């Protein structure tokens with residue numbers, strides 16, 4: 001059995017704006033801080049390079065992955081700082097499939113700046129309530145396959161994005177079909193749904209899959225129309241919150257009373273894959289799974 005070794009990671013909590021240049025400068029600064037503290041990998045949130053203010057902007061600013069400027073810039077940052085980077089997500093141009101549409105795509109680059117793979121968000125978020133209205137399907141296409149990346153500094157990394165968090169069988173595929181040790185949920189959760197569900201869902205995904213869960217989150221007010229919940233988190237395979245970035249904890253009278261944007265910062269955590277092994281030895285759910293779990297139901 002491999003000796004356990006602790007790897008330091010950074011989870012960047014951002015309040016991204018509609019300026020790519022600004023957002024990428026923030027990322028560059030936070031990655032260099034993380035590297036100087038000995039981190040081997042940095043995790044960025046969903047839409048780290050751009051929180052658009054309109055569907056038009058989302059489409060116009062979309063890029064190729066891996067051949068676009070943002071992946072290129074993140075690769076240079078990774079190479080210069082000798083750290084792996086999980087690029088939570090950016091808008092990937094999907095014109096070849098449907099004119100004027102994008103995918104919401106996460107990617108990973110290694111510490112030499114090499115592109116290691118990508119994942120297109122499968123579940124698209126649409127909500128209409130008195131306090132929040134969002135329609136991701138207006139601009140975005142669903143991805144149609146899942147991705148794990150092997151041999152990262154934190155073992156096998158299972159990729160997913162934000163709203164995917166609500167679909168537990170996706171995370172189970174990452175673990176059982178992909179061998180994930182760590183599952184990521186780069187996010188831009190809304191404040192009210194984050195308050196109700198964020199932590200409990202992240203902890204549930206960690207517990208049921210006996211994986212670390214790493215969730216880099218957008219936090220604060222991005223523009224007049226959009227705020228995110230924050231509370232970036234690393235959860236251990238036994239379900240304890242090992243570190244948390246904080247964020248909004250109350251939602252008085254939305255959205256005008258929200259406090260100003262939180263500053264961009266890193267949350268640090270130690271990932272010891274020995275804990276994955278221990279959690280799996282202690283409660284042997286892999287062995288106890290049954291075909292019926294995802295099978296037919298007698299409805300009587």
Ligand SMILES: O=C(O)CNC(=O)[C@H](CS)NC(=O)CCC(=O)C(=O)O
Pocket residue numbers: 046047051052058104124125134135136162163166188189190193194
């Ligand atoms: O594409 C962009 O510009 C940014 N994307 C997002 O912010 C996405 C889709 S609108 N947000 C979520 O999935 C929030 C999910 C959520 O809040 C929940 O599940 O409760």
